[in-house]
Amino acid sequence: TQSTRPQRILTAVQKNATRGDPRSVVKAIDHFCRNKEWAMNVGDEKGCILDSVVSEVNPATVLELGTYCGYSTVRIASLLPPNAKLITLEFNPDFAAIARQVIAWAGLEDKVQLVEGASGDWIPKMKEQFGVKTFDLVFLDHWKNSYLPDTKLMEECGLLRKGSVLLADNVICPGAPEYLEFIRSSPRYKSQYFKSHLEYTKVEDGLEKSVFLGLVNEEWT
Numbered sequence: 001t002q003s004t005r006p007q008r009i010l011t012a013v014q015k016n017a018t019r020g021d022p023r024s025v026v027k028a029i030d031h032f033c034r035n036k037e038w039a040m041n042v043g044d045e046k047g048c049i050l051d052s053v054v055s056e057v058n059p060a061t062v063l064e065l066g067t068y069c070g071y072s073t074v075r076i077a078s079l080l081p082p083n084a085k086l087i088t089l090e091f092n093p094d095f096a097a098i099a100r101q102v103i104a105w106a107g108l109e110d111k112v113q114l115v116e117g118a119s120g121d122w123i124p125k126m127k128e129q130f131g132v133k134t135f136d137l138v139f140l141d142h143w144k145n146s147y148l149p150d151t152k153l154m155e156e157c158g159l160l161r162k163g164s165v166l167l168a169d170n171v172i173c174p175g176a177p178e179y180l181e182f183i184r185s186s187p188r189y190k191s192q193y194f195k196s197h198l199e200y201t202k203v204e205d206g207l208e209k210s211v212f213l214g215l216v217n218e219e220w221t
C-alpha cells in the first residue's frame with residue numbers, strides 16, 4: 001500500500017535522526033521537507049522564533065493545538081524545564097499515531113501528553129482530566145478558523161491567567177483574519193507580530209504572540 005507523507009516523514013526521522021536527540025529529529029524533518037516533500041511543519045525559520053518565545057516564557061504548562069507529525073511538539077518539549085508538561089491535541093488518528101512515534105524517537109514521551117480528539121471537545125475537560133489550572137503558553141497551529149473560537153473557549157474555561165502567552169502560526173499564510181482582527185483589537189491582549197516566511201519557502205508568513213492581560217477593568221463598568 002502507498003505510504004502517506006507523515007509516514008515518509010517518520011521514516012526519514014528513523015533513518016537520519018539519533019534516538020533521544022530532539023535536535024537531530026528536528027533537523028531530519030526539516031531536511032526531508034526542504035529537499036524531498038514540503039509539509040506543514042512550523043519549520044526551521046519560524047521554529048527559531050517559537051524556540052525564543054518558549055525560552056522566554058519558560059512554561060510549566062503548554063497546550064499545543066494541532067500536533068500533525070509532532071515537529072513543533074518536539075521543538076517545544078526539548079526546551080521545557082524539568083517537570084513541565086506539554087499537552088498536544090490532534091484529532092486525526094493517523095497523524096496522532098505518527099506523532100507519537102516521532103515524539104518517542106526524540107525521547108520526549110515523559111514531557112508530552114498527546115490527546116486524540118477535537119480541541120473544542122477537550123479544552124473544557126483540561127482541568128478535570130489533566131489537573132491543569134492554567135496554561136503558561138498555547139501554540140495554535142491547527143485549522144485556522146478554529147483559532148478564534150478556541151481562544152474564546154480557553155478564556156471561558158478559565159485556562160488563561162494574566163501573563164499567559166498565545167503564539168499563533170500562519171497568521172499571514174494561509175492566514176487567520178478573524179483571529180488577528182479579534183486579538184489585535186481586544187483590550188485583554190497585548191499582541192506582537194513576528195514577520196517570517198512560510199516553512200521551507202520565501203512566501204511571507206509570521207507568528208502572532210499575544211499576552212493575555214486578564215479581565216481589564218473597563219469590563220466591570
Ligand SMILES: Cc1ncnc2c1ncn2[C@@H]1O[C@H](/C=C/CNC(=O)c2cc(-c3ccc(F)cc3)cc(O)c2O)[C@@H](O)[C@H]1O
Binds near residue numbers: 040092141
Ligand atoms: C479542531 C482540531 N482539533 C484537533 N486537531 C485539529 C483540529 N483542527 C485541525 N487539527 C489537526 O491539526 C493539523 C492541522 C493543521 C492545519 N494547518 C494548516 O492548514 C497549515 C497550512 C499551511 C499551508 C500554507 C500554504 C499552502 F500553500 C498550503 C498549506 C501551512 C501551515 O503551517 C499550516 O499549519 C492536522 O494535524 C489536523 O488533523
Ligand SMILES: [Mg+2]
Binds near residue numbers: 040041042141169170
Ligand atoms: Mg502551521
